[in-house]
Amino acid sequence: MVSLLPSPTARRRHGWLLGLPLLGLVWVAATLHAQPEVERAVEASARAASSGQQDAVDASGETWFRLTGQGRDLVVKGDAPDAASRERLLLRLAGAGAPRRVLSAIGLVEEVSPFVWTATRTREDRIDLSGSRPAEIGRTALDARLRAELPASVALADEARAVRGGPPDFPSVAAFALARLQALAPGGVATVRDTTLGLEGEAAGPDSYETLRADLANLPAGYSAGRVEIRPPRVAEFRFGVERRADGGLTLTGNVVSETARTLLRKAAQEVAEGASVEDRTRTARGLGEGIDPEALTRFTLQAAGLLREGSVTFDGARLSAAGSAVDGQAVAEIGVLLRERRPQGVAPGSLDLRAAPLSPYRVTLRRDGDGLTLAGHLPDAAARERVLAAIRPRFIRERIVDRTRLAEGAPPNLVAALETAIPQLALLASGELAVADRDIALTGTSLYPESGRRLRTSFPAALPAAWRATASVSTPGAPERREIDACRRDLAAETRAHPLHFAPGSSAFAADFYPVLDAIAALAKLCPDLRFEVAGHLDPPGSRRETPSADAGAVQTTASIDKDAAKEAAGRSAPGKDAAKGKDTAHIKEAAPGKDAKAGKAAADKNAKAAKGAKPAEAPVAESEPDIARLRAQAIVDYLLQAGAAADQVGAAAGAPEAGAQAIVFTLRG
Structure with a gap:
């Protein structure tokens, strides 16, 4: 029988290999435990060798070099006033005995142009400084000035070199830049290039974006804006809404994709508001779904809001919804058609909660001017509209007639009869307006003939149906003013x-x-x-x-x-x-x-x-x-x-x- 188990001799020959991993762990632990002590000993020996030397102090009164232990090696960084000071320092450190090697990263203070200083937000809790800093400002003093602008949790790593040729009042602009850098997400960069300040990166949030734009309009004295590329923040859910207030004004809420889009939005909102105030509460942000045209979205939302008397139209990132009081019953149906059939591509229909409030006052206007005759307001039904248009067409043959009326209930009695009586009077004016508000009707305008104007002022109120109140105010260009x-x-x-x-x-x-x-x-x-x-x-x-x-x-x-x-x-x-x-x-x-x-x-x-x-x-x-x-x-x-x-x-x-x-x-x- 042949045995497959190793012999006792073979087991003794290879058993020591089983202890190697354990031995390695012991060595690593000992090294990690001892290395900090070794590095501290190396740094202490080097500081003792370099202390008290006159050429170790720069123009600001601070030591111009920094010592860091790296195992038994010593790393030296800094900017020497001249080459001789650098050589003397390295010789003293090499003779200290403790370092195994002296690794030099010492530069020389020199004149630079252009002067460039850069602050980079590498993490939420860390900012790295690189480039150049004025030699006349000590690293420690500058560090204290800059940390005053930062939260205690943010670390500041300064690797900037001391140079000559820095801009005036550099600590102020550097502190201003670091404060603005807090409004940028990690990866943001602030750069001082001579007397310009630039910012690049993504805003940390919608409010931060607006704050940064405002702050960059008020830079420290003597400095101007350099390259500024601030990307709007990305939001988890892109929202947009238009609220119609009771006074007829509009309130814009949610997000817009850019400042250009905001400008176009405000202009379009002013047209919908028709002279009422527009309040803009939007914030610039990214995150609108792919395939959705932002201009089409805002245009559609404003169109639907224009059919409201009071209420809102909102986009919640995926759906469009409308709620509130429509201008009339016709508007309720029109908004429903818009949301179901004409919404922008990529947008789904949302909820619809609309009602038609009674009209008060019930208004109709006819305005005659150089462009023709415009009929606006409300009429009770299609038959009433046809009667009014039939009264208009024979008397305004050469003029363009624009019908902007809508259908709504609640018209005063004899509305159409009153309009049929008043339209011939409007035709006698060179320009003017006929305005109906419930049972009040007012005729205003200009007549080419003084006698015609005087006759209208007296005959117009008497011609209307009973229970209607009428006023006429007609002037004649060039005619002397008359008083009652x-x-x-x-x-x-x-x-x-x-x-x-x-x-x-x-x-x-x-x-x-x-x-x-x-x-x-x-x-x-x-x-x-x-x-x-x-x-x-x-x-x-x-x-x-x-x-x-x-x-x-x-x-x-x-x-x-x-x-x-x-x-x-x-x-x-x-x-x-x-x-x-x-x-x-x-x-x-x-x-x-x-x-x-x-x-x-x-x-x-x-x-x-x-x-x-x-x-x-x-x-x-x-x-x-x-x-x-x-x-x-x-x-x-x-x-x-x-x-x-x-x-x-x-x-x-x-x-x-x-x-x-x-x-x-x-x-x-x-x-």
């Missing part, structure tokens, strides 16, 4: 009550404060062409005294001393005529006349008054008081208003005797 009769009366009363016109005793000459009042009354006469202004003069109080320009400047007379001949003579002086044109006794005439003649008359009166100074008083005959002075004053006012632009048949002196006890000119409106 009641407004004319109120304005005249307010003007004359605030500034009553009192003539000086015995005089028909205008005082300086007459002219603004009379100018205002003349302007009012132009705005109220259908009214007649009657002017009544006033008498002087009995026994009143007046100063008269005479040879005796001190003469003082009473109005009782004015006899009939004197009154006639005064009227002759005040009325314009041949003698007045020749300059005979023109002081009163020119003072009562408007414009240049009035100013000249005032000057003449002043001159006569000055010339009369020093004259002695003179007695005048006493006679009974007459109303001639009142008529003279009224006629002077009428003459001024005629010359100021009032129509000849619009102003005149009041007939009859002046009102007893009147102390000022009285204006009365007739018509």
Whole structure:
């Protein structure tokens, strides 16, 4: 029999091999346990050999080299001020005895251009610095400045070399860059190149993306933006929504794929809002499903939101849904068709929760302008629409008719009849609008003919069905402005009550404060062409005294001393005529006349008054008081208003005797 088991001799010969793995484990453990102690001993020996040397300190006052034990070897890093300092350091370290070898990674401080410093976020908790740093700033001091911008959990590995030629205030821009780097995901890079700062990488989140864009607009003084390539963050679920508010405005929510897309979205939203406010709450992000066109998605969402009175249309990453109150019943069906049949490619239909709220107020508008006639708003049914269009077409043959009406319940009674009555009135205008709100209807616009405009203002309200309230406001280009009769009366009363016109005793000459009042009354006469202004003069109080320009400047007379001949003579002086044109006794005439003649008359009166100074008083005959002075004053006012632009048949002196006890000119409106 042959045995297959190894012999005892063979087992003794190969048994020692079984102990080799165990021996290896023991050796590795001993090495790992002893190596840190060896490295610390090597570093301590090297520091002792290099301490106290003057050439081991750089311009900032810090040691310019770093020592690291690597087993029994010593690694030396740093930037020596010059080659001689480097050689002396290496000789001292080699003679320290503890290191087996000295591995040098020492460079020399030199001038560089361009200056480049780079910070890279290699992990969530680590940032590596490379490139160059100014030699005049010590590594330790710079490290302390930069760590102030970082969380305590983030490690900072600085391998930048000391060089000459760094930019001004480098610590500030480096700290700014590290703070911005926290908003980038791992792999992000911040670079200072001379006096520019660049950022590259993916934003850590949607808010970080917006913050970075804002921060880069406010760089440290003396620095400008370099290469900036910040990618929007990727979100797990890309969302987008448009909310229609009760005030008609829109609120945009969710994500957009880029800043360009946001700009286009805002512009389109303004058109849908039709003048109402648009609030943008979107954030830029990536993550929209492949095959979905972002522009088609936003355009579709806005189109559906435009059919809402209040509510929202949302995209949740895969489906489109709508909820809220539609503008009318027709809109409910239209939104449903949009979501089921016309949604963007790659998007699934979502939930639909819509209702049609009653219209309040019920509105219809017809607008005529240079582009044609536009019909908008709501009508109760298709038959009503056809009746309205049938009333429009014969009267607007050469114009383009645009029908934008929608169908909805809730129309006021006799709506179509009211529109059929009002449309011919709109056809009389060169441009205008017919606006219906429940049972109120307003016609506004411009007419080429003043008479046509006046007729519309009176005939339009009377032509409408019972229970309808109508207003018409029609203007004529180039025609003078007209004012309502009641407004004319109120304005005249307010003007004359605030500034009553009192003539000086015995005089028909205008005082300086007459002219603004009379100018205002003349302007009012132009705005109220259908009214007649009657002017009544006033008498002087009995026994009143007046100063008269005479040879005796001190003469003082009473109005009782004015006899009939004197009154006639005064009227002759005040009325314009041949003698007045020749300059005979023109002081009163020119003072009562408007414009240049009035100013000249005032000057003449002043001159006569000055010339009369020093004259002695003179007695005048006493006679009974007459109303001639009142008529003279009224006629002077009428003459001024005629010359100021009032129509000849619009102003005149009041007939009859002046009102007893009147102390000022009285204006009365007739018509």
